[in-house]
Amino acid sequence: MLELVDLSHTYGSYRAIDRVNLKVAQGEVVCIVGPSGCGKSTLLRSIAGLIKPTGGTVLLDGKPVDGSPENLAVVFQDYSRSLYPWMSALANVGLPLRRRGLDKKRRDAAALAALEQVGLAGAAAKFPWEMSGGMQQRVSIARALAYQPKLLLMDEPFGSVDAQTREELEDLTLRVCAHHGMTILLITHDVDESVYVGDRVVVLSKAPGTVVGDLPVQLPGPRDQIHTRELDAFVRLRAEVGRLVRGMTPQRNPHGYGLETR
Amino acid sequence: MRRATSGVLRFWIVPVTLVVWELLTRATESPYFPPPSRIATQFYDMWLSGPASQLLLTDGALDTFGPSLGRLLAGWVIAGVLGVALGVALGRIRGLAEYADPVLQFLRALPPPLLVPIFFVLFKIGTPTQLAVIVFGVIWPVLVNTTDGVRSVDKGFLETARVFQFSRYDILRRVILPSAMPKIFAGLRLSLSLALILMVVSELVGSNSGIGYSLLYAQQSYDYAGVWAHIVLLGVLGLLFNALFLVAEGRVLSWHANARRNV
Ligand SMILES: Nc1ncnc2c1ncn2[C@@H]1O[C@H](COP(=O)(O)OP(=O)(O)OP(=O)(O)O)[C@@H](O)[C@H]1O
Numbered sequence: 245m246l247e248l249v250d251l252s253h254t255y256g257s258y259r260a261i262d263r264v265n266l267k268v269a270q271g272e273v274v275c276i277v278g279p280s281g282c283g284k285s286t287l288l289r290s291i292a293g294l295i296k297p298t299g300g301t302v303l304l305d306g307k308p309v310d311g312s313p314e315n316l317a318v319v320f321q322d323y324s325r326s327l328y329p330w331m332s333a334l335a336n337v338g339l340p341l342r343r344r345g346l347d348k349k350r351r352d353a354a355a356l357a358a359l360e361q362v363g364l365a366g367a368a369a370k371f372p373w374e375m376s377g378g379m380q381q382r383v384s385i386a387r388a389l390a391y392q393p394k395l396l397l398m399d400e401p402f403g404s405v406d407a408q409t410r411e412e413l414e415d416l417t418l419r420v421c422a423h424h425g426m427t428i429l430l431i432t433h434d435v436d437e438s439v440y441v442g443d444r445v446v447v448l449s450k451a452p453g454t455v456v457g458d459l460p461v462q463l464p465g466p467r468d469q470i471h472t473r474e475l476d477a478f479v480r481l482r483a484e485v486g487r488l489v490r491g492m493t494p495q496r497n498p499h500g501y502g503l504e505t506r
Numbered sequence: 507m508r509r510a511t512s513g514v515l516r517f518w519i520v521p522v523t524l525v526v527w528e529l530l531t532r533a534t535e536s537p538y539f540p541p542p543s544r545i546a547t548q549f550y551d552m553w554l555s556g557p558a559s560q561l562l563l564t565d566g567a568l569d570t571f572g573p574s575l576g577r578l579l580a581g582w583v584i585a586g587v588l589g590v591a592l593g594v595a596l597g598r599i600r601g602l603a604e605y606a607d608p609v610l611q612f613l614r615a616l617p618p619p620l621l622v623p624i625f626f627v628l629f630k631i632g633t634p635t636q637l638a639v640i641v642f643g644v645i646w647p648v649l650v651n652t653t654d655g656v657r658s659v660d661k662g663f664l665e666t667a668r669v670f671q672f673s674r675y676d677i678l679r680r681v682i683l684p685s686a687m688p689k690i691f692a693g694l695r696l697s698l699s700l701a702l703i704l705m706v707v708s709e710l711v712g713s714n715s716g717i718g719y720s721l722l723y724a725q726q727s728y729d730y731a732g733v734w735a736h737i738v739l740l741g742v743l744g745l746l747f748n749a750l751f752l753v754a755e756g757r758v759l760s761w762h763a764n765a766r767r768n769v
Pocket residue numbers: 255258260278279280281282283284285286287321433451
């Protein structure tokens with residue numbers, strides 16, 4: 245459904261991403277890992293139509309993206325600049341639904357249901373500044389879920405929450421998205437997380453970011469925070485991704501996947 | 507701690523000033539500087555000795571304050587609406603500001619009282635002229651602050667709106683305006699105190715009613731206690747408006763005060 249062809253972007257003379265090629269199928273959960281500053285957010289912003297990439301194309305369902313595509317939601321890295329402080333959590337989650345042509349009652353019901361999914365039904369009337377960082381990020385996730393997009397982009401969505409909440413949110417994302425059949429592109433710098441959440445892990449090199457690895461994750465489902473992370477396959481894959489992120493050439497290639505390495 | 511001390515300061519500084527003022531004016535016996543006790547008596551006799559049904563206001567007070575306050579508020583509201591509308595247009599329509607800026611800077615530099623003769627010609631004597639003076643004089647803080655406010659909306663807020671494809675109306679109504687509201691309110695507050703000044707000025711020049719006219723009348727009848735009573739009245743009105751405005755602002759912008767406190 246999503247295809248990136250030679251996607252490149254330069255800020256002034258600074259090359260942030262360099263000829264990224266990627267194909268994502270409908271319903272897939274793809275994690276993108278890479279070191280800090282390698283252009284992950286730049287990649288996501290190009291897909292979301294927030295910046296115009298200086299080279300290459302983004303295709304959605306075969307059509308080139310121009311501006312912000314429909315049926316796309318984003319969970320931004322910086323939630324504090326993405327939730328509106330003058331609105332309650334409920335209003336924040338319900339606001340994008342105005343475009344869906346729902347009346348106020350239906351919007352509020354849908355927003356409340358989404359807040360319930362992220363465990364914040366009790367905080368619906370709270371304002372963002374009355375909530376902890378983790379709660380705000382959950383509101384932001386609820387907003388994306390309520391919108392029911394076809395493609396969900398998440399930029400380090402769990403970066404600012406404690407380990408416990410993080411695990412809960414990872415599981416929540418997996419559950420809800422499987423249920424709605426959403427396609428997800430999740431950006432993270434956490435190797436563990438990428439292997440646990442993804443159907444596929446795509447590794448970006450240091451800046452200028454380009455794809456240096458594309459590994460399918462074949463772990464028995466349903467995934468479980470304790471058991472999945474104990475599996476041999478998980479541990480091996482994690483080591484593999486870790487090496488790629490650090491820019492090492494893979495020492496062994498147990499699965500025989502074709503890795504493009506530079 | 508600082509609040510507590512400043513509170514105490516405020517309490518004792520008022521009576522002390524009054525006592526010193528009273529003693530000085532009694533000692534000098536200048537007709538231009540009557541003692542505050544006489545000013546207070548005059549104030550009471552002119553405006554505050556009315557029936558309880560009129561909140562103690564005399565008929566004279568109602569006749570004087572009514573037109574003035576009506577014009578002040580009307581002028582301020584018109585200036586507020588126009589200022590916000592123009593400010594939004596200037597801040598959001600690319601290129602417009604560059605075109606309009608020289609004209610606006612020119613108009614802004616003109617002292618509003620000097621325009622009274624022109625407004626006379628345009629609107630005839632009376633309320634329309636006074637309104638025009640007030641609107642012309644107080645629109646600038648609102649205009650400038652609104653333009654600034656709608657321009658400096660956080661990029662993150664706008665990106666969210668774009669990704670979720672808010673309609674243009676929703677972007678304006680639910681993102682840009684609320685985000686600019688703290689600045690708009692700062693402009694409105696400044697305008698309100700300016701409006702009080704311009705209200706008096708416009709009544710001094712071309713009017714036959716209102717506080718400014720009544721002040722002029724007291725002066726021309728050598729009633730200096732009366733003149734001072736008017737000055738005190740204007741001070742009290744200024745304080746009152748400011749206090750009311752702060753209450754309203756506190757309600758509308760509670761999110762802003764709280765959001766800043768929690769950062
Ligand atoms: N608006 C901009 N103007 C100039 N340079 C930018 C801009 N945005 C990002 N960059 C640069 O591009 C590079 C990639 O930035 P980007 O935000 O995409 O990295 P990232 O992989 O998301 O990093 P992190 O993991 O820290 O979020 C960085 O070196 C950054 O300095």
